[in-house]
Amino acid sequence: MSGFLSTGNAMPVALSALPVRPLDAFRGEVLSALGDGRRLLLLSGLAQTTVGTQLLAALADDTRGEIGLVSTIVADSYPALTPDWPAAHYFERELYEQWGVRPEGHPWLKPVRFPRGGPAIGEVEFFRVSGAEVHEVAVGPVHAGVIEPGHFRFNCHGERVLHLEISLGYQHRGVEAALRGGPDKRSIHLAETVAGDTSAGHATAYCQLIEALSGTLCSPRAYSLRVVALELERIANHIGDLGALAGDVGFLPAASYCGRLRGDILNLTAMLCGSRLGRGWIRPGGVAHEPGAEILHELRRGLAEAERDMRNAVDLLWKSSSLRARCENTGTLTGRAALDLGIVGPPARASGIDRDCRRDFAAALYQGRAPAVAVGDGGDVFARAMQRWREIENAIGLLDRLLGEPGEGDPLAPVETLMPDSIALSLVEGWRGEILHLATTDAAGHLAYYKIIDPSFRNWFALAIAMRGQAISDFPLCNKSFNLSYCGHDL
Amino acid sequence: MFKALLARARQGHRTARYPAQPPSLPPLFRGRPVLDPAKCVAGCARCVESCPTGALQVSEAGPELDLGRCIFCGECADVCPADAIDFTQDWRLAASERADLVLTGDGEPRVAALRHELRRLLGRSLRLRQISAGGCNGCEAEVNALGNVVFDASRFGIDFVASPRHADGVLVTGPLTANMKEAALRTYEAVAEPKLVIAAGACAISGGIFRTHPEACDGIADLLPVDLYIPGCPPHPFTMLDGLLRLLGRL
Numbered sequence: 001m002s003g004f005l006s007t008g009n010a011m012p013v014a015l016s017a018l019p020v021r022p023l024d025a026f027r028g029e030v031l032s033a034l035g036d037g038r039r040l041l042l043l044s045g046l047a048q049t050t051v052g053t054q055l056l057a058a059l060a061d062d063t064r065g066e067i068g069l070v071s072t073i074v075a076d077s078y079p080a081l082t083p084d085w086p087a088a089h090y091f092e093r094e095l096y097e098q099w100g101v102r103p104e105g106h107p108w109l110k111p112v113r114f115p116r117g118g119p120a121i122g123e124v125e126f127f128r129v130s131g132a133e134v135h136e137v138a139v140g141p142v143h144a145g146v147i148e149p150g151h152f153r154f155n156c157h158g159e160r161v162l163h164l165e166i167s168l169g170y171q172h173r174g175v176e177a178a179l180r181g182g183p184d185k186r187s188i189h190l191a192e193t194v195a196g197d198t199s200a201g202h203a204t205a206y207c208q209l210i211e212a213l214s215g216t217l218c219s220p221r222a223y224s225l226r227v228v229a230l231e232l233e234r235i236a237n238h239i240g241d242l243g244a245l246a247g248d249v250g251f252l253p254a255a256s257y258c259g260r261l262r263g264d265i266l267n268l269t270a271m272l273c274g275s276r277l278g279r280g281w282i283r284p285g286g287v288a289h290e291p292g293a294e295i296l297h298e299l300r301r302g303l304a305e306a307e308r309d310m311r312n313a314v315d316l317l318w319k320s321s322s323l324r325a326r327c328e329n330t331g332t333l334t335g336r337a338a339l340d341l342g343i344v345g346p347p348a349r350a351s352g353i354d355r356d357c358r359r360d361f362a363a364a365l366y367q368g369r370a371p372a373v374a375v376g377d378g379g380d381v382f383a384r385a386m387q388r389w390r391e392i393e394n395a396i397g398l399l400d401r402l403l404g405e406p407g408e409g410d411p412l413a414p415v416e417t418l419m420p421d422s423i424a425l426s427l428v429e430g431w432r433g434e435i436l437h438l439a440t441t442d443a444a445g446h447l448a449y450y451k452i453i454d455p456s457f458r459n460w461f462a463l464a465i466a467m468r469g470q471a472i473s474d475f476p477l478c479n480k481s482f483n484l485s486y487c488g489h490d491l
Numbered sequence: 492m493f494k495a496l497l498a499r500a501r502q503g504h505r506t507a508r509y510p511a512q513p514p515s516l517p518p519l520f521r522g523r524p525v526l527d528p529a530k531c532v533a534g535c536a537r538c539v540e541s542c543p544t545g546a547l548q549v550s551e552a553g554p555e556l557d558l559g560r561c562i563f564c565g566e567c568a569d570v571c572p573a574d575a576i577d578f579t580q581d582w583r584l585a586a587s588e589r590a591d592l593v594l595t596g597d598g599e600p601r602v603a604a605l606r607h608e609l610r611r612l613l614g615r616s617l618r619l620r621q622i623s624a625g626g627c628n629g630c631e632a633e634v635n636a637l638g639n640v641v642f643d644a645s646r647f648g649i650d651f652v653a654s655p656r657h658a659d660g661v662l663v664t665g666p667l668t669a670n671m672k673e674a675a676l677r678t679y680e681a682v683a684e685p686k687l688v689i690a691a692g693a694c695a696i697s698g699g700i701f702r703t704h705p706e707a708c709d710g711i712a713d714l715l716p717v718d719l720y721i722p723g724c725p726p727h728p729f730t731m732l733d734g735l736l737r738l739l740g741r742l
Contacts, residue, residue, distance in 0.1 A: 196629025
């Protein structure tokens with residue numbers, strides 16, 4: 001990637017080495033690298049300078065595990081990348097909202113989170129379909145179940161959804177802003193609460209970043225225990241969602257068993273650290289609790305038992321013709337659309353995209369123990385359900401190997417102050433997909449800028465695309481097959 | 492059909508025998524903290540400095556811990572040089588009065604059962620509308636767990652309903668973001684009188700880890716008349732079940 005500063009996952013570089021290119025060169029180099037098969041990891045403001053806003057682009061070379069960084073400085077507008085590269089569309093909407101920089105030529109700069117000082121939430125124009133017999137169905141922010149708030153607007157013709165508008169921001173609580181100026185005693189807890197069902201994922205992404213910026217190496221045992229936390233989180237959420245899918249088609253036996261099994265996995269996490277969500281465990285420098293041999297033995301026993309019951313429960317799912325009839329060819333996301341939109345995680349893999357941070361950006365965490373990456377095809381609700389199950393199987397296989405040889409060393413290494421004037425990215429494959437944390441430090445080694453990209457940020461638009469042409473009654477199924485995070489998106 | 496029956500036999504009966512038997516909780520579970528002022532070292536304020544949410548204060552009378560702010564991270568117990576703070580296995584944390592959440596020694600929060608007339612009105616059921624207002628979805632996940640076969644809150648007549656019009660009250664989670672304020676208050680207004688308000692989790696009670704963020708309201712305590720406070724980050728499903736059953740006078 002010519003013109004880019006080359007780095008990797010959790011590899012800090014000096015801010016002074018970050019290329020600041022003229023706008024034309026920046027656009028040209030970014031678009032040319034994307035055209036050559038690189039992937040857009042991030043497009044964001046980075047800092048306010050006296051001459052304008054510094055924009056940062058981060059591109060991934062997934063085959064080599066490399067990350068390229070390049071920046072430019074713009075006054076108050078620049079020619080948008082979105083018309084040339086659709087995956088930039090959401091980043092540019094966010095850029096406009098957070099930094100006031102207008103990407104000229106962007107099709108529609110709708111608000112992303114409705115932060116303070118902007119338009120009031122809900123007061124926004126939606127994409128509208130007009131014509132005889134066309135109608136709109138508006139849902140939310142308060143949904144019918146115990147679900148986070150968000151607004152959905154379906155443009156329908158009869159039962160058929162022509163287009164779905166998704167408008168979020170109701171969970172916006174200022175997480176990124178609160179992390180700036182740290183690290184302090186609240187930082188790790190803010191990381192754990194970016195998305196409660198991904199506490200281990202975001203805590204690991206945060207810790208990996210802080211360790212990179214402070215030059216801290218954790219012990220092999222600490223990395224192993226983090227992988228245990230991450231994989232348990234993956235299994236619990238996937239099996240819970242399979243149960244929720246069963247519930248949505250009214251197949252209650254599998255719904256009940258999977259719901260119970262999700263809790264059993266959460267209880268294994270609680271056995272290891274005291275919290276069902278894995279809180280209070282992953283800390284900068286390693287882990288706060290080190291389970292003894294007896295507990296690890298108990299964990300293997302519990303996992304083996306849960307695996308037997310999970311197999312039994314999902315076997316009912318796959319053999320139920322009524323469930324298959326509802327899920328097959330429903331909510332299809334083509335591989336082309338997944339690539340064009342920059343989708344990550346199980347929904348991308350279920351559409352045939354072979355991409356997983358655990359293998360492509362292993363870092364010390366998954367070095368030498370990346371699991372087999374399951375890649376599906378079809379991209380429909382059934383493919384996403386099957387993808388979840390295959391990822392559970394792979395996670396169990398990984399845990400089985402890992403717990404046989406959990407490594408040695410102190411659970412917690414001391415963490416020094418952060419290197420001044422540096423930048424680093426941290427990638428972790430959470431259960432929903434790629435979690436990205438990025439930070440820069442100031443001259444005193446404090447966090448000057450902190451950016452979080454939850455996989456939901458990339459994937460919400462894919463749900464809207466998957467719903468096109470579908471029956472509105474299939475929305476719950478489609479939605480559950482993605483199960484995206486509102487709080488992780490809203491921050 | 493036959494396969495489904497076989498699976499049913501295999502998966503077994505899983506509902507916890509609560510409240511007839513105490514819940515089974517892991518040894519590391521961090522429940523109700525107990526403070527021992529006698530052990531407290533004069534001039535030491537390490538617990539206060541370590542607390543990420545300002546839940547702790549130390550006065551001459553000893554340490555004071557506000558369960559409404561506590562996220563049960565256990566940092567204070569870890570840094571205390573005198574072991575004056577201990578997180579016990581006690582899952583019973585809910586209280587009717589905000590002031591009762593402030594612990595000074597080995598005190599326990601108290602839940603007053605609802606007035607007799609209201610209990611008669613509710614009969615054997617409690618229908619709640621859950622309002623998710625800006626947290627991390629951790630509390631929502633544990634509220635959802637109340638519906639699974641292990642906790643099975645519906646065997647006590649406790650259910651979560653889709654419409655505020657069908658509800659006897661609201662159970663709020665999250666610090667109440669500015670962006671959710673109007674929707675949350677309007678949902679509350681849509682519930683018919685008499686109605687209950689339950690604040691579940693540190694965020695809804697005090698703002699939790701998001702306290703003082705200009706994007707949120709530090710919880711609902713100043714905006715809605717709260718009948719039951721359920722501490723935790725998130726509260727364990729047994730903590731929620733215990734609070735709800737006490738409120739209904741069933742425990």
